[in-house]
Amino acid sequence: MLLEAARAVFAENGYERATVRSIAARAGVDAAMVNHWFGGKEGLFAQAVLKLPFEPAELVTVLRDGPVEELGSRIVRTFLTRWDGVGGDTFQALIRSIAGHEAASTVLRDFFLQFFTGLLSDLGGDRRELRVALCASQLVGMGLVRYVARFPPMVEAEVDTLVTAVAPTLQRYLTGDID
C-alpha cells in the first residue's frame, strides 16, 4: 500500500527529506503514480499523515471510563501503546515534519487541543487552556525523546515504567495545583 509506505518514509525522514521516488519504490509502484493518484507529494502527505487514524472525541470517550484519580495513567498508557504500535508511524511522521511542513504543527496542535479540552470539560477546573498545553508538552516531549531523538533510557523503558513515572505529571496538570 502506497499510504503505508508514505507513512513509513515520512516517519523516518520527515517531510523535507522524504522523496516521492523513495516512497514509490518502497511501495513497488512508479513515482509518476504518486502525482497521478494524489496530485503530488503534498497531497500524499495530507492523505497519509494528516488524516489521523483516530478521532480525539473517540479517545476521550474511552478514557473517561474509569476512576478520575487514574486518568493520568490511562492517558500515558494509551498514547504509548498506540505510538509503539501501528499508529506510531503517523505520530512520528508528524513530529518529524514539524520543521518542514506547517500543517504538521497545526494537526498536532488541534488534536491535543480537542482531546484534552474534551477531557477537561468533564472535570471542570480553571486555567483549562494552560492545562491542555502543559499536558501536550509532556506527551509530545516524551514522544520526541523516545521515538525521534532516541535517548537510550527512554527508548528501552517499558511502558509500565513510563506510565508510573509520567502519569503523576499528567494527573497534576489535569486536576492538580498548577499555580
Next chain:
Amino acid sequence: MLLEAARAVFAENGYERATVRSIAARAGVDAAMVNHWFGGKEGLFAQAVLKLPFEPAELVTVLRDGPVEELGSRIVRTFLTRWDGVGGDTFQALIRSIAGHEAASTVLRDFFLQFFTGLLSDLGGDRRELRVALCASQLVGMGLVRYVARFPPMVEAEVDTLVTAVAPTLQRYLTGDID
C-alpha cells in the same frame, strides 16, 4: 555576522529547508563565501548550531547554588530565560533540525545527559538514567510546544507561570518517587 544569520535561518526552517543562499543573503555576503570559509553547509551548521553557547558543566555549577527543594524552579526558569533570550536561536535550530540532521539529536541528547547527570551526581538517588531522560522529555517538550509548534497558551504564558506549573514535575523527576 554570518553565524548569526545562519542560526536565525536554521532556527526558522531547520537544516533541510534552510538554504546556503538565503543565509548568505541575510548576512549580506556572497553564497560562495560560505563554502570558502566553512567548507559548506554542513560546516556552517556545525559552527553555528552544534557549538552550544554554554557548557553543561557551567550550568550545573550555577544551578547547584540554592536549596535543593527549589532545584526544579531554578532549572525551568534558567532554560526558559535562555531560550527566550539570545541563546534561543541555537536551541530552536537544534529542535527544528532533529529530523533533517543526525548530529542535532546527538548534541541535544549529550547536552541534557551531561547536564542532568552532573546535577544528579550531587543528589545521589537511584535510576539516574531514567530520571535524566524524564527531565529532558519535559524540557524538550515545553520548548517544542512553546517555540516550534507554538500552542498559543504556551507561547503567551509568562515565565513565572510556567515555572510554577512545570517546576514540580522536574523536582519529582530529579528527587522524588518515580516508581
Next chain:
DNA sequence: GTCTATACAACGATAGAC
C-alpha cells in the same frame, strides 16, 4: 491505467577571473 522519458527548478559546490 501504467510506465518511460523528460522538462523544469532549486540546491550545494567549484573553477577561475579580478
Next chain:
DNA sequence: GTCTATCGTTGTATAGAC
C-alpha cells in the same frame, strides 16, 4: 579574498507512448 558563472545532482511534475 571576493565575486561571477556554471557544473552536477536531486527532486517534483508532466507529456506521451503503450
